[in-house]
Amino acid sequence: MKTITSRDNAQYKDLVKLAGSTQARRKAGRTLLDGVHLCQSYLQLRGLPEQCIVAEGALHNPEVMDIIGQLESQRAQVLALPDALYKAVSQVEHGVGLMFLIATPERSVTGPLSVSAVLLDNLQDPGNVGSILRSAAAAGITQVYCSAGTAFCWSPKVLRAAMGAHFVLDIVENVDLAALVSASNVMTVATSGYAKERLYDVDLSVPVAWVFGHEGQGVADDLLSITTRQVVIPHLGQIESLNVAACAAVCFFEQLRQSQPGA
Incomplete structure (x- = not known):
């Protein structure tokens, strides 16, 4: 688990941009999933995220730690942030302190509609x-x-x-x-x-x-x-x-x- 403590960190600045700007999300082809339910669903249905971001204050939460345990067992990247830095990224006012950074799928129309x-x-x-x-x-x-x-x-x-x-x-x-x-x-x-x-x-x-x-x-x-x-x-x-x-x-x-x- 890596820890970032400075607001001037380039990686942290990128997270803040992604959190606050649709234009940044479109340009980067990435987005943030905020909360245990979304993260659990992604793990179950799509697999590992590019990175997990966790607030230090959430490290005592059993659901959060279960997800982090799954990620670390598969050598996925986990980034810890002090609570104040995490809150500047999160869009959820009373969230649990867990986010996934994921790539957004790029799909195009492949033919005429044939199903609902x-x-x-x-x-x-x-x-x-x-x-x-x-x-x-x-x-x-x-x-x-x-x-x-x-x-x-x-x-x-x-x-x-x-x-x-x-x-x-x-x-x-x-x-x-x-x-x-x-x-x-x-x-x-x-x-x-x-x-x-x-x-x-x-x-x-x-x-x-x-x-x-x-x-x-x-x-x-x-x-x-x-x-x-x-x-x-x-x-x-x-x-x-x-x-x-x-x-x-x-x-x-x-x-x-x-x-x-x-x-």
Whole structure:
């Protein structure tokens, strides 16, 4: 275990940049996982991180020490920081004092859509993006495609909201969604408050590429016009619409329900 005690250390300065800047994360191709749950999930599903960063005050925590023990047994890099230095890196106010530094996967579109997928068109709230990733993974959908205007999927807020879903998903960013929809081999379904067809009247027992749009404006008109179906989720009361993450969850699990035997 290596210890850094100076704020002027070059390695420490790089960590601070990664923690605070999406631009730095994109440029470096790396991000930070903050917290025991994310770190445990990464270990289980993806393997060793590039580096583990631990606060000295967390070295008495049994869960933290169990993870560090696993890392050290496999000769992974572990970096200890005084609590004050660690807090300047961590984005979690009351965290346990454990982070992983990992490389962010670089994926690209490899062909037409042929299985169920999620397409995110200019979603800007990290919490919404993370919640959608979590719901998609829970519903058995593994492919996610994001337009250039969508929140960076490997930012700390998206990672925390997704609760480890990233590690079972194939996430492709900066995608031309219109081209992807046009070439799709599966039904493409967009949600819209102006649609006439109800979600529950559509046969969802087949693969579906779900298209969700900007929190306020919805799916862009040019993209909406080329989807196979446009559906609305009926709701009661005087609320204009559902939150996009809630909308996505309803869609995914209606598809899952229809795909079950006897549905």
